Amino acid sequence: xxxxxxxxxxxxxxxxxxxxxxxxxxxxxxxxxxxxxxxxxxxxxxxxxxxxxxxxxxxxxxxxxxxxxxxxxxxxxxxxxxxxxxxxxxxxxxxxxxxxxxxxxxxxxxxxxxxxxxxxxxxxxxxxxxxxxxxxxxxxxxxxxxxxxxxxxxxxxxxxxxxxxxxxxxxxxxxxxxxxxxxxxxxxxxxxxxxxxxxxxxxxxxxxxxxxxxxxxxxxxxxxxxxxxxxxxxxxxxxxxxxxxxxxxxxxxxxxxxxxxxxxxxxxxxxxxxx
Amino acid sequence: xxxxxxxxxxxxxxxxxxxxxxxxxxxxxxxxxxxxxxxxxxxxxxxxxxxxxxxxxxxxxxxxxxxxxxxxxxxxxxxxxxxxxxxxxxxxxxxxxxxxxxxxxxxxxxxxxxxxxxxxxxxxxxxxxxxxxxxxxxxxxxxxxxxxxxxxxxxxxxxxxxxxxxxxxxxxxxxxxxxxxxxxxxxxxxxxxxxxxxxxxxxxxxxxxxxxxxxxxxxxxxxxxxxxxxxxxxxxxxxxxxxxxxxxxxxxxxxxxxxxxxxxxxxxxxxxxxxxxxxxxxxxxxxxxxxxxxxxxxxxxxxxxxxxxxxxxxxxxxxxxxxx
Numbered sequence: 001x002x003x004x005x006x007x008x009x010x011x012x013x014x015x016x017x018x019x020x021x022x023x024x025x026x027x028x029x030x031x032x033x034x035x036x037x038x039x040x041x042x043x044x045x046x047x048x049x050x051x052x053x054x055x056x057x058x059x060x061x062x063x064x065x066x067x068x069x070x071x072x073x074x075x076x077x078x079x080x081x082x083x084x085x086x087x088x089x090x091x092x093x094x095x096x097x098x099x100x101x102x103x104x105x106x107x108x109x110x111x112x113x114x115x116x117x118x119x120x121x122x123x124x125x126x127x128x129x130x131x132x133x134x135x136x137x138x139x140x141x142x143x144x145x146x147x148x149x150x151x152x153x154x155x156x157x158x159x160x161x162x163x164x165x166x167x168x169x170x171x172x173x174x175x176x177x178x179x180x181x182x183x184x185x186x187x188x189x190x191x192x193x194x195x196x197x198x199x200x201x202x203x204x205x206x207x208x209x210x211x212x213x214x215x216x217x218x219x220x221x222x223x224x225x226x227x228x229x230x231x232x233x234x235x236x237x238x239x240x241x242x243x244x245x246x247x248x249x250x251x252x253x254x255x256x257x258x259x260x261x262x263x264x265x266x267x268x269x270x271x272x273x274x275x
Numbered sequence: 276x277x278x279x280x281x282x283x284x285x286x287x288x289x290x291x292x293x294x295x296x297x298x299x300x301x302x303x304x305x306x307x308x309x310x311x312x313x314x315x316x317x318x319x320x321x322x323x324x325x326x327x328x329x330x331x332x333x334x335x336x337x338x339x340x341x342x343x344x345x346x347x348x349x350x351x352x353x354x355x356x357x358x359x360x361x362x363x364x365x366x367x368x369x370x371x372x373x374x375x376x377x378x379x380x381x382x383x384x385x386x387x388x389x390x391x392x393x394x395x396x397x398x399x400x401x402x403x404x405x406x407x408x409x410x411x412x413x414x415x416x417x418x419x420x421x422x423x424x425x426x427x428x429x430x431x432x433x434x435x436x437x438x439x440x441x442x443x444x445x446x447x448x449x450x451x452x453x454x455x456x457x458x459x460x461x462x463x464x465x466x467x468x469x470x471x472x473x474x475x476x477x478x479x480x481x482x483x484x485x486x487x488x489x490x491x492x493x494x495x496x497x498x499x500x501x502x503x504x505x506x507x508x509x510x511x512x513x514x515x516x517x518x519x520x521x522x523x524x525x526x527x528x529x530x531x532x533x534x535x536x537x538x539x540x541x542x543x544x545x546x547x548x549x550x551x552x553x554x555x556x557x558x559x560x561x562x563x564x565x566x567x568x569x570x571x572x573x574x575x576x577x578x579x580x581x582x583x584x585x586x587x588x589x590x591x592x593x594x595x596x597x598x599x
Contacts, residue, residue: 008487012387019381020391020398026413026456027401029424033416044422086313089306099303112318116516118552119576122559122569123324124317129335147313171295177302206406208519213560225408229523243416246409253404261397265463268400272464272505 027250034244041240055244062241065248067220068227075140075211075223076204082145083200088193090147091155092181096167106156112149117209125213135218140210144200151196157270158192159185195267198260202253224249322576328569335563346570356571358546359554362447366514366550370451374513375506377455382465383491396466403459407519414453415440415527440528443547450520450548454513461506468502469495511582515575518552525553551575 033041034055036048059065093099094106128139162185170180186193204210208225215221222230231245257264329346331339350356385395402410418425418439426436437445472495480490496503522541529543541557542549555575559568 009389012384013389013391015384016388016391016395019384020395023398023402023456023459025424026417029417030413042422044427046424046427086309090310093303093306097299097303097306099300102303105307108314112314114512114579114582115318115322116512116552116575116579118516118518118555119325119572119579120318120321121556122328122565122572123321125560126324126328126335126565127321143313143317145309145313147310147317149314149318152310177299177306181306202404206408208406208408208523212522213556225406228406228412229408229526239416242412246412249409250405253406254401257401257404264400265396268460268463269467271460272467272502 030243030247033239034247036240038238038240041238041243052240055240056248059241059244059248062238063227063231063245065224065227065245068222068224071137071215071221072205072223072225075137075207076201078137078141079144079148079204080197080200082141083148083151084193084197086144086146087148087151087155087196088186089181090152091159092177092185094152094156095159096162096164096180096185097177109149109152109156112147113153115149121209121213128214134214135221137215137221139214140204140207144204148200150203151200154196154199154267154270155189155192158189158196161192162188191263191266192270194260195263195270198256198263199267201256205252325569325572325576328566329573331566331569333565333569335565339566342566346567349567350570350574355542355546355549355554358542359549359551362547362549363515363517363551365447366451366517367511369447370454370514370517371507371510373451374455374458374461374510375503378458378461378465378506379503381462382469383495385462385466386469387487396463399462400459403457405457407453407457408523410453410457411450411520411523412527414449414456415524418449418452440524441544443545446524446528446544446547450517450524453520453524454517461509465499465502465506468499472498508582508585512579515579515582516552517550518556521548521550521553522556524548 029046032046032048035051035053036045036055037050037052040049094102094109124139125134128134133139166184166188167180170184171177175183206225207223208229211221211223211226215223216226228245228249231242328339330341330343332342332345333339381399385392385399388395405413417423418436420426420436420438420441423436423439425439429436439445440449476494476498477490480494485493525543525548526540529540541553541561551571552575555568555571558564558571
């Protein structure tokens with residue numbers, strides 16, 4: 001029995017180790033390639049002969065990365081701020097207020113969340129273009145100040161876990177709904193709000209379709225994702241530089257994750273079907 | 276004592292139920308007004324407009340011209356439309372089953388780990404934070420013919436790798452590999468569900484003499500089947516939208532040095548990466564055939580709606596029913 005237990009332990013833990021490596025090794029290879037010399041990066045060598053840490057600086061000369069970084073930050077930060085302003089009250093209304101049509105509204109939110117962005121792209125592009133705003137970041141940011149289906153959904157899920165009695169107590173104490181939201185629900189839902197903000201930031205940071213649609217023809221307005229997709233083609237043989245840029249684009253998400261691992265995991269489990 | 280008094284005073288001074296109901300209704304209205312406006316402007320209106328545009332010829336410059344069912348008729352004879360349908364169906368079938376099976380497998384292993392759980396879970400989740408463009412380029416590096424680490428690894432076993440992203444037979448599996456690598460979120464969801472299975476059920480099965488594998492099959496799997504269904508529908512929706520990885524893989528493999536401009540990199544190699552959204556995008560935003568793109572978008576909407584309807588029914592049963 002104990003031998004069987006030991007063998008089982010070994011089997012499970014080697015599988016775990018293999019999985020960990022499978023997920024981590026690609027990033028290690030990217031890092032190793034990023035610090036190789038131009039000529040070595042083109043070969044099958046896996047280990048750098050010399051460590052060219054300067055590649056990470058060189059990419060800033062090869063492309064206006066700071067500008068793209070600025071655009072990416074502008075898009076992600078503004079969108080996240082706008083999302084918080086619009087989605088927190090909407091989620092509160094869906095989770096904590098009784099009103100007719102609330103169930104129907106929730107279904108519309110879920111529907112909008114699952115609608116592929118390509119379905120609505122043509123009329124939206126047409127509308128933004130007639131406003132003369134294609135080629136800018138406006139079409140990407142403005143919608144978040146009104147509505148973001150996924151964030152409303154996620155925030156509602158979090159707010160449902162706050163006992164209704166707290167809200168009722170606040171009402172009895174003479175709070176307006178706005179005060180109940182601001183003083184009771186928001187402080188209690190802070191981890192959920194943090195998770196939602198992280199997801200919104202990440203989604204916009206990683207977004208490719210939106211920037212491709214609206215800003216691809218105006219290189220000054222490119223975001224990092226868009227710039228990265230052209231970088232490999234423009235610097236055909238320079239794998240090391242391409243991978244250095246790739247790492248720089250991945251970095252913010254990894255840093256965010258390091259600081260807010262709990263929020264991420266909480267948020268992910270809430271996107272699923274956990275109550 | 277003072278608390279009771281406060282409570283009593285508050286109850287006396289709180290507004291009568293009728294007025295408070297009206298006020299609450301107005302609050303609901305105020306809180307949801309921006310969202311309602313946003314929903315109308317960015318989802319409802321464009322959805323209706325897409326269907327409308329699908330019956331027209333429209334190039335963004337000249338006003339739309341009524342064309343009846345011409346776009347849909349053209350679709351039937353458009354070889355690349357059918358290619359894109361086939362490619363997307365490939366992803367719906369292969370990617371969905373692979374993604375759910377893979378996430379389930381990884382989650383099942385992590386759930387049984389006694390030490391290093393946190394580290395392995397973190398490593399599994401980290402790739403899903405990677406921007407899709409970056410993740411695709413990473414795999415493009417790993418799967419370089421002859422020079423990449425994957426081919427080096429295969430070389431140990433005397434296997435010579437294919438041309439990967441430049442080979443029409445391997446480009447789609449390559450893209451699927453990228454998506455599997457970044458499916459950490461589904462793994463975490465399934466892992467949470469597995470850890471939520473009551474211990475007593477496992478203990479009861481163990482007393483009955485069931486081994487680990489049988490307990491996994493007879494206790495764990497049935498308990499987490501709602502989450503697996505969520506995974507299936509979620510993966511179908513994902514597969515129907517597959518765009519970024521296909522565009523980036525195609526253009527990186529073709530070596531075409533542009534983001535918009537030419538269309539020679541679209542679907543490279545031999546249209547094997549031409550997914551439905553990619554062909555839709557090409558028609559609308561590179562050929563400026565907005566009518567045809569809208570017709571394709573309408574078809575995509577119908578397909579997604581079928582999957583969505585399934586998920587909504589599922590979610591209604593699985594999300595907590597609010598009491599407020």
